Amino acid sequence: MKHFFNNLGSAIASRDIFDNKAYFRRFYKYFLAGLLVRLIFIPFFFQRDLLSIYQRAAETVFAGDFSSSFEQMLMHIIHSAYLMFLKFVFPAINEISSILLEEDTWVSWIGFNSIYNVFTVITLFKIIYLIFDIACMFIILRLSFDGEPEKRLQVFKFWIFNPVVIFVLYIFARHDIIGVFATLAALLLAKKQKKYWAIVVLALAIALRFFPVMILPLFIFYLARTKKDYIILSVIGVSGLIALEIFSYFYYGRSLIFTLLNAQHFSYILSSKLELIIHDRIFIFVAAYIFIILSYFHTGNKNFDLLLNYGAIVYLAYIGLCYFHPQYVLWAVPFLVIIFVRNRQVMYYHWIQFALLMIILIYWGPLVTQFVLAPIDHRYFVYITGIIPIIERFYDSAAFVNIFRSIFTGVSLWMIYLIYKDNKRITGSGLDNKEVL
Amino acid sequence: MANRNLKIKIVVSLALLVLTVSLLAGCQGIFYIPGASYGYYIWEEDGTIFVEWSVDRKDTKFSGKITTDGEISSYNLKEWEEDSDIIRTGEKEIIFSSTLDGEDYSDGFNFIPEDYTYLEFDLKINNNYDELSRINVGGFLENPGDCVFRVEKGYFDSVRMKPWYQKRPFSEFFYKLFANKYFTFLYLFILGIIIIEILRITVIAGKDKKVLWIASLYIILAMAEVCIYFVLKFLTG
Numbered sequence: 001m002k003h004f005f006n007n008l009g010s011a012i013a014s015r016d017i018f019d020n021k022a023y024f025r026r027f028y029k030y031f032l033a034g035l036l037v038r039l040i041f042i043p044f045f046f047q048r049d050l051l052s053i054y055q056r057a058a059e060t061v062f063a064g065d066f067s068s069s070f071e072q073m074l075m076h077i078i079h080s081a082y083l084m085f086l087k088f089v090f091p092a093i094n095e096i097s098s099i100l101l102e103e104d105t106w107v108s109w110i111g112f113n114s115i116y117n118v119f120t121v122i123t124l125f126k127i128i129y130l131i132f133d134i135a136c137m138f139i140i141l142r143l144s145f146d147g148e149p150e151k152r153l154q155v156f157k158f159w160i161f162n163p164v165v166i167f168v169l170y171i172f173a174r175h176d177i178i179g180v181f182a183t184l185a186a187l188l189l190a191k192k193q194k195k196y197w198a199i200v201v202l203a204l205a206i207a208l209r210f211f212p213v214m215i216l217p218l219f220i221f222y223l224a225r226t227k228k229d230y231i232i233l234s235v236i237g238v239s240g241l242i243a244l245e246i247f248s249y250f251y252y253g254r255s256l257i258f259t260l261l262n263a264q265h266f267s268y269i270l271s272s273k274l275e276l277i278i279h280d281r282i283f284i285f286v287a288a289y290i291f292i293i294l295s296y297f298h299t300g301n302k303n304f305d306l307l308l309n310y311g312a313i314v315y316l317a318y319i320g321l322c323y324f325h326p327q328y329v330l331w332a333v334p335f336l337v338i339i340f341v342r343n344r345q346v347m348y349y350h351w352i353q354f355a356l357l358m359i360i361l362i363y364w365g366p367l368v369t370q371f372v373l374a375p376i377d378h379r380y381f382v383y384i385t386g387i388i389p390i391i392e393r394f395y396d397s398a399a400f401v402n403i404f405r406s407i408f409t410g411v412s413l414w415m416i417y418l419i420y421k422d423n424k425r426i427t428g429s430g431l432d433n434k435e436v437l
Numbered sequence: 438m439a440n441r442n443l444k445i446k447i448v449v450s451l452a453l454l455v456l457t458v459s460l461l462a463g464c465q466g467i468f469y470i471p472g473a474s475y476g477y478y479i480w481e482e483d484g485t486i487f488v489e490w491s492v493d494r495k496d497t498k499f500s501g502k503i504t505t506d507g508e509i510s511s512y513n514l515k516e517w518e519e520d521s522d523i524i525r526t527g528e529k530e531i532i533f534s535s536t537l538d539g540e541d542y543s544d545g546f547n548f549i550p551e552d553y554t555y556l557e558f559d560l561k562i563n564n565n566y567d568e569l570s571r572i573n574v575g576g577f578l579e580n581p582g583d584c585v586f587r588v589e590k591g592y593f594d595s596v597r598m599k600p601w602y603q604k605r606p607f608s609e610f611f612y613k614l615f616a617n618k619y620f621t622f623l624y625l626f627i628l629g630i631i632i633i634e635i636l637r638i639t640v641i642a643g644k645d646k647k648v649l650w651i652a653s654l655y656i657i658l659a660m661a662e663v664c665i666y667f668v669l670k671f672l673t674g
Contacts, residue, residue, distance in 0.1 A: 025638055028638060029638055032631050032634050032635045032638075036628065036635070039624075039627065039628055039631070040628070043624060116612075116613055116617055117616070117617040117620065118613060119614070119617060119624075120620040123620070373606075376606050376609065376610045377606030377608075379570070379578060379605065379609070380605040380609065381606070383476075383570065383571070383577075383578060384577075385473050385474040385475075389470075389472075389473035389474075389475075389493040389494075390470055392473070392493065392494060393470060393472040393494070
């Protein structure tokens with residue numbers, strides 16, 4: 001029995017932390033404190049999208065409609081399976097089926113917030129994100145600093161108490177953590193040089209949520225050793241999307257990829273542009289992205305920490321230069337928390353990013369501001385005067401928010417510069433363990 | 438140094454808590470932001486009835502009639518535009534019509550009713566009765582049940598006397614916590630276990646008689662749950 005628990009402890013906390021009593025105690029303390037913070041937020045807040053994804057899942061589970069979510073097929077399957085599980089374990093969930101199946105989004109939202117057990121339902125809906133979050137915690141501490149338990153613990157702490165993680169998962173209640181988990185698993189496999197498995201899992205992550213496609217070239221350049229590798233890894237990398245494309249073509253009779261390309265969300269990538277003349281324009285993020293990828297490609301010593309740094313740079317460039325939704329910031333966090341250990345300045349700027357994000361949030365309107373608090377009392381938070389009308393009373397709200405948006409971009413670009421400097425250190429004389437304060 | 442940091446953290450946390458509670462309790466009295474808030478705001482101060490309205494800087498017409506079985510002894514206008522806003526007063530009624538726009542954030546009037554048992558309000562927004570509960574009588578979200586509604590004498594005092602926990606959003610929050618008590622107590626119990634566990638590996642780790650400490654903490658947790666049950670029962674009436 002003791003042997004079993006020893007193995008379990010090592011599997012969870014990693015051997016170097018588990019073997020040292022003081023480190024393991026700190027690990028356990030951080031875990032409990034992080035869990036406490038998460039549980040405090042779990043029952044009381046959500047953003048409309050949480051209800052939407054479970055409404056689509058309800059169409060599958062309660063109404064047997066399998067075509068209710070086309071663009072996010074795998075995410076839909078996961079939520080449907082989870083709702084099915086909830087239905088099996090807690091049959092009382094059937095009581096809210098009429099609310100979930102209500103087609104009028106406003107009526108369903110009001111109905112959902114009005115039910116007396118709304119806190120229970122929100123908790124059950126969000127528990128799956130907590131499970132993936134915990135899984136991410138345990139993967140993330142293995143990604144770097146082998147044989148340095150103190151630094152691993154810091155990485156763990158920075159993830160556990162990261163404000164973006166807590167906000168996106170437990171206040172905003174978005175499902176991005178599932179894709180982040182698959183991406184982290186791919187990173188761990190890449191670290192262990194299991195190149196085919198790493199790319200297969202990354203392909204799955206891409207199929208789950210389009211975002212990991214941004215780091216696919218980095219993965220290929222990191223893992224490929226021969227020309228053949230480049231071809232095989234590239235093909236496997238996009239295989240998840242291709243599989244979904246084939247499935248959607250035969251099952252739904254339409255193309256998933258072209259639907260995604262024509263979706264509003266894809267236009268976010270092209271949102272920042274330099275208008276030149278006539279039809280000529282430069283999409284700033286695309287140009288910056290190619291610059292980043294080429295920079296990585298031409299770096300001589302591609303160690304794993306450099307891959308992580310470039311992952312952070314790619315996602316910081318995205319949120320710095322493109323229109324984004326708050327949950328997209330989460331994609332940068334797994335990479336950043338590792339960099340925080342080497343460079344605390346990046347962490348302080350990340351906190352500034354978060355504070356600015358809370359201001360930028362205003363511009364997405366009541367749906368992401370006061371309506372997030374609606375489970376507590378939807379009437380109160382619907383009728384309370386919104387932040388935009390208050391700002392509009394004194395100043396142009398778009399200009400106000402965009403000032404902070406621009407500061408956010410400035411901070412993000414500065415963080416990229418700091419990480420770039422960190423790149424030099426980790427590729428130059430090996431991994432420099434001195435902290436930059 | 439560590440102590441100082443802790444004190445700063447405590448002070449900041451308390452300040453944030455006070456700010457949050459005071460923001461949530463914005464329903465105390467009647468508070469609105471001209472040019473940002475939307476709807477009618479009606480309240481009483483020292484026997485004078487105030488009727489004001491505001492909109493988020495869009496062209497909107499507010500009109501209506503107030504009648505009473507008593508007498509309207511005097512009235513005053515607030516930010517009234519003589520050229521576009523109309524008010525007619527009689528002994529027992531006030532009829533008004535006013536338009537707000539991007540420049541005109543709010544209007545209103547107040548009057549002193551005497552020897553009355555009721556005031557009857559017939560209020561419209563853009564010539565229609567408001568079905569969205571944007572008429573606040575005596576307090577934020579103290580909405581009338583009907584389009585044309587009566588307010589008895591003493592109503593404003595009764596609203597004013599309402600304790601904070603019977604006002605939104607607290608009343609609804611406590612109701613949901615108590616109505617769903619199995620979840621609430623399980624949830625609090627889990628939070629309690631985590632806190633005890635944190636204490637066990639930090640504060641209690643260096644103490645003798647650890648088992649006694651932990652047992653005491655669990656007894657305190659159980660007692661806290663019982664107390665919370667009765668507190669919620671009291672708060673939800």
